[in-house]
Amino acid sequence: MLPSHVSLVVAGGGPAGFMAAITAAEGLRLQAAASPAVLVLEATPEPLHKVLISGGGRCNVTHACWDPLALVAYYPRGGRALRGPFSRFATAETVAWFERRGLALVEEADGRLFPRSQRSVSVVDTLRREAARAGVGLLTGEALQAAVARPGGGFELRLRSGALLRADRLLLATGSHPSGHRLAVGLGHTVVPPVPSLFTLRLADHPLADLAGVVMDPVGLELTLAGTASRRQRQSGPLLITHWGLSGPTVLRLTAFAARDLKQAGYRGELRVDWSGGRSQLQLQELLAELRRDQARKQLSNARPWPELSRRLWLHLLDRLGVDAELRWADLGRRPQEALIEALRASRYQVSGRGPFGEEFVTAGGIALGEVNLATMESRRQSGLYLAGEILDVDGVTGGFNFQHCWSSGWLAGQAIAAAGP
Numbered sequence: 001m002l003p004s005h006v007s008l009v010v011a012g013g014g015p016a017g018f019m020a021a022i023t024a025a026e027g028l029r030l031q032a033a034a035s036p037a038v039l040v041l042e043a044t045p046e047p048l049h050k051v052l053i054s055g056g057g058r059c060n061v062t063h064a065c066w067d068p069l070a071l072v073a074y075y076p077r078g079g080r081a082l083r084g085p086f087s088r089f090a091t092a093e094t095v096a097w098f099e100r101r102g103l104a105l106v107e108e109a110d111g112r113l114f115p116r117s118q119r120s121v122s123v124v125d126t127l128r129r130e131a132a133r134a135g136v137g138l139l140t141g142e143a144l145q146a147a148v149a150r151p152g153g154g155f156e157l158r159l160r161s162g163a164l165l166r167a168d169r170l171l172l173a174t175g176s177h178p179s180g181h182r183l184a185v186g187l188g189h190t191v192v193p194p195v196p197s198l199f200t201l202r203l204a205d206h207p208l209a210d211l212a213g214v215v216m217d218p219v220g221l222e223l224t225l226a227g228t229a230s231r232r233q234r235q236s237g238p239l240l241i242t243h244w245g246l247s248g249p250t251v252l253r254l255t256a257f258a259a260r261d262l263k264q265a266g267y268r269g270e271l272r273v274d275w276s277g278g279r280s281q282l283q284l285q286e287l288l289a290e291l292r293r294d295q296a297r298k299q300l301s302n303a304r305p306w307p308e309l310s311r312r313l314w315l316h317l318l319d320r321l322g323v324d325a326e327l328r329w330a331d332l333g334r335r336p337q338e339a340l341i342e343a344l345r346a347s348r349y350q351v352s353g354r355g356p357f358g359e360e361f362v363t364a365g366g367i368a369l370g371e372v373n374l375a376t377m378e379s380r381r382q383s384g385l386y387l388a389g390e391i392l393d394v395d396g397v398t399g400g401f402n403f404q405h406c407w408s409s410g411w412l413a414g415q416a417i418a419a420a421g422p
């Protein structure tokens with residue numbers, strides 16, 4: 001039975017909505033003897049669906065970045081504005097929150113934190129169990145369709161089924177779904193237009209197609225986009241060559257930071273790739289001079305400049321420059337030597353479009369941060385309205401940062417709602 005009046009309606013049963021609902025219900029229960037009336041409305045039959053499919057079925061819950069000031073650097077949208085929220089609830093608080101509720105997290109070599117069970121369903125089970133324990137009501141297959149602020153405070157809500165409901169407070173945690181944006185606009189907000197973030201890159205005529213599967217680390221990337229006012233975008237780290245173009249954490253980071261400019265440039269531009277592992281021109285000149293001296297009789301194909309340089313990539317670069325791989329190092333002339341150094345430091349490729357998305361797919365854009373009090377997540381446009389998670393104009397790079405923002409903003413909203421009282 002749907003109650004006719006509740007303290008809080010949370011629209012959206014994702015990670016941000018669950019964190020906010022649990023925190024609010026726990027806080028309100030301390031103040032009132034009766035179970036608080038907190039209701040989560042989830043449009044689909046399956047709440048926390050993205051948590052379930054996240055991290056390849058393992059759920060990358062957060063990232064072992066313990067300093068809130070360092071953490072903000074992982075958010076192309078949000079950034080410095082998140083300093084305040086993260087100083088109250090960030091990685092350490094998230095790990096402790098889950099551990100207190102029986103879910104231990106383990107760190108991988110690259111800093112990503114996963115449930116010890118290595119199964120995302122553990123995260124889903126923990127959130128659902130804690131919500132039930134806190135007395136949170138959950139209505140699935142029911143969407144919030146319209147919300148009108150009442151003159152004396154609170155909201156009149158209409159659900160997809162036609163049911164009507166009154167709520168003292170409303171939290172929108174509908175992720176990137178347009179219905180949440182529409183509801184927020186109806187309550188006085190503006191939406192920074194959504195664009196995709198965290199995707200891979202397609203290369204024109206894919207000159208590296210034969211190298212699909214090759215991983216190089218570190219690789220330096222510099223993206224130049226025609227017709228955009230922005231500076232060049234640079235990133236460095238591991239890169240994976242795929243059969244359509246380039247992927248790997250560095251490419252995802254690059255596309256996240258350049259998401260808007262890439263959209264504006266029609267996903268076309270020039271990518272300069274530094275395969276040299278960060279070696280300077282001088283260091284490469286010295287390295288090649290050493291090879292000419294110490295490996296003089298060896299063929300180029302059998303003595304590549306350094307062991308971590310993929311042999312397939314090395315042969316490809318020689319071929320691309322028309323340098324005979326059978327040539328001995330002693331016989332390598334000055335001009336081809338210079339061309340090789342240039343190819344190792346700054347090979348140029350034309351980006352022709354977006355490739356498939358990476359493991360994590362998020363949307364850049366959403367409710368403008370200036371319209372929200374980031375200490376409480378309450379709207380500055382409409383009292384009693386709260387916003388948390390991906391509905392906001394915040395997105396992180398891949399590695400657990402997107403969920404971290406959901407835990408932080410959800411917790412802050414829940415705390416503020418509880419502090420405001422039943």
Ligand SMILES: Cc1cc2nc3c(=O)[nH]c(=O)nc-3n(C[C@H](O)[C@H](O)[C@H](O)COP(=O)(O)OP(=O)(O)OC[C@H]3O[C@@H](n4cnc5c(N)ncnc54)[C@H](O)[C@@H]3O)c2cc1C
Nearest residue numbers: 012014015016043054055060143144175389390400402403
């Ligand atoms: C395949 C994939 C893998 C990912 N892996 C990771 C990862 O490992 N680590 C990480 O940090 N991030 C990951 N992400 C990103 C992460 O899932 C999102 O950032 C996060 O789920 C956003 O949470 P949210 O609660 O804001 O919104 P969502 O998770 O999108 O939840 C919003 C919910 O609201 C519901 N809804 C929408 N409109 C209404 C309405 N009008 N009424 C009622 N309900 C409504 C939706 O059905 C949805 O269930 C991944 C994303 C994808 C797609």
